[in-house]
Amino acid sequence: MAQHVVVIGAVALGPKAAARFKRLEPDSRVTLVDRDALFSYGGCGIPFYVSGEVPDVDALRKTAFHMVRDEEFFRKTKGVDVRARTEAVAIDRAAKTVTLRHLPSKAEEVLPYDKLVLGTGSSPIVLPIPGANLPGVFTVNNLGAAQSIRELAASGKVGSAVVVGAGFIGLEMAVSLSDLWGIQTTVIEFRDQLLPGVSGPNIARMAMHHMREKGVEFRLAEQVQGFEAGADGRVARVVTNAGAVDADLVIMAVGVRPNDELARACGLDVHERGGIIVDKTMRTSDPDIFAGGDCVVLEHAVSKGATYLPMGSMANRQGRVIGTNLAGGHATFPPVVGSWCVKLFDLAAAGAGLTLAAAQNAGFDALCVHAGLVDRAHFYPEKGLMSLDLVVERGSGRVLGMQGLAVNGDALVGKVDVVAALLPSAPTAFDLGNVEMAYSPPFSAALDILNVLGNAADNILTGRNAGIHVDEFAALLHDGTDRIVLDCREAKGTEALVEKYPGIWINIPQGDLAEHLGALPRDKQIVLICSTGARSYEAFITLAHNGFENIVSVEGGITAVTAAGLDV
Structure with a gap:
C-alpha cells in the first residue's frame, strides 16, 4: 500500500534514502525537507572548492552525469518533492505529523507521515569566547559559508589566516588557504598533536613536519581565548593562553555536534553524549522513525562502544539501508571501524580502527608497531615512502587499528581498506602477515608492506624483537x-x-x-x-x-x- 514518507535533512543521507525508497515503491509519496536553499551536495568537497580545485559550487551539487541536484531534478528524475528553505520545528509521534516552517515567509504547515526519516546532520561547534561572531570568523558548515570564505581568500585582502582545530576539516582548510591562495596560515590546536583521536603521535608528527615544510605554522597545546577586531571592525587577532596571532581570516574547525534536538523534543532515545540512538536497521526507539548520518551514534566493531562518525560515506550507505527498510526490507548497517583519509599537500594520511590511546581507553592491553617502507618493489623506479602504525593487543595479537602516511595516497588508502575490511573479524598480526595481496612491481612489493607490518608486530609480540x-x-x-x-x-x-x-x-x-x-x-x-x-x-x-x-x-x-x- 502506498505511503507517505517525510525525510528531514537533504544533504547526504536524506536524498539517498528518499531516492532508494522511491525506486522500490514508485507509487508512494516522499517529501524531502531542508532548511537551506542549497542542498544535496558533497559537503566533504568544501575545502577543495575553497582551494579552487573544485571550480564552482554547482560542481558539488552535480551528479556524475552533470545534472544539478535541485528541486526540479528531484521532482523529475526521482519523483521526490523537495521543500527547500523549510525547517522542521516539531514532531508529534502520536499524531504522526511534522510541523514545518517556511523560513522566508514564516508560514507553518502540519504535514502527516506514515514513516519519518531524520537526517538532520550536525552543526559546527562555535567556541563560547569573545569575538566569535566577528566578521571574518567562519565555520565550515554549508555551501554559503564556503562561498564566503573563497570570496574573501580570492579578494587579496587576506594576508594571514588562523585555523582553530587540527582535525580533518581544519587541516584541509589550512592546505587550501596556504597552497592556492598563498596565505600565511597558522593552525592552533588545543591538544598536543595533529589529527587527535584518529592518529597516533608518530603519524601526526610526520604529517606536521611535512606541512611545516610547506609553510603552515602550528601552535599545539594552546587554548584559544578570544578574537579581537581591528579598526575596520573585522577580526584581526586570535588570542590564546600563550599570546596572540595576527589573522585577517579565522576558520573554526573544532568539531561538530549531532543535531538531535528534534529527536530529544519528541522523546526518542538519545545518547548521553549526544546523537540519536538507532538499531542495526537504522530505526530509532520509535519503529516508524528512522535516523542516520551525522545525527546518530553507532556501534564500533572493535571497541563495541558507542561512537560518533560524521562522514559522508557513512551517511550514503546508511541512506540505502533506510530506503530499503522503508519499503519493508530487512537491511542492516554493520558496526563501524571508522575508516578515514585526508590529503595534506603532497602526502596522504589514512586509518581505520583504534589508535593506541583509544585501544587502551577501551580496556585493551595494546601496543603500537611502526614500519616504513616504499610502497612498490624496491627496484621499481617510481615508488614512494609509506609509514604505517599498527595497533595490536598483547597476548592475542589481535589487530585493533592501523594509521598511516604516504606519498602515494591511493596506495595507502588501499592498504587501509584491506585492514578496515578485516577488522570486524578480529584478525591477528599473524593473519596480516599472511594476507594475500595482489602483486606486480609497479603496484606493490612481493612481500607487501602489510605483510611486513604484520610480521614485525608478530616478532615483537613473540619476543623476537623489541x-x-x-x-x-x-x-x-x-x-x-x-x-x-x-x-x-x-x-x-x-x-x-x-x-x-x-x-x-x-x-x-x-x-x-x-x-x-x-x-x-x-x-x-x-x-x-x-x-x-x-x-x-x-x-x-x-x-x-x-x-x-x-x-x-x-x-x-x-x-x-x-x-x-x-x-x-
Missing part, C-alpha cells in the same frame, strides 16, 4: 644515560652521526656484526638503528643469540626519524 618509536629514540639520545647507538647501515652516510655523537654512535654494518661482537659493551643498553628497521631486526637476532640482553631496535629507522623531522 622496538622503540622515533620519539622515544630522540628522547633517550639526549637524556644523558650511558648507552650505545649501533648504526647497522653500510658506512657511507653514517659518518656525520658518528662524528656528532663520539663514543655513543658507532657504525657496524649488519653483515659484519657477527665478526665484531667483541667491540660491543655488555653492560650498556644497545640501541639498534638502520634505514627502515629491517637490518636492525637482523642485528637484534644476532645480538640476542650471542647473549646480549639490553637491546632495542628503532622501528622505522632513520627513514622514520627523518619523516618526523626529529633532530638527531
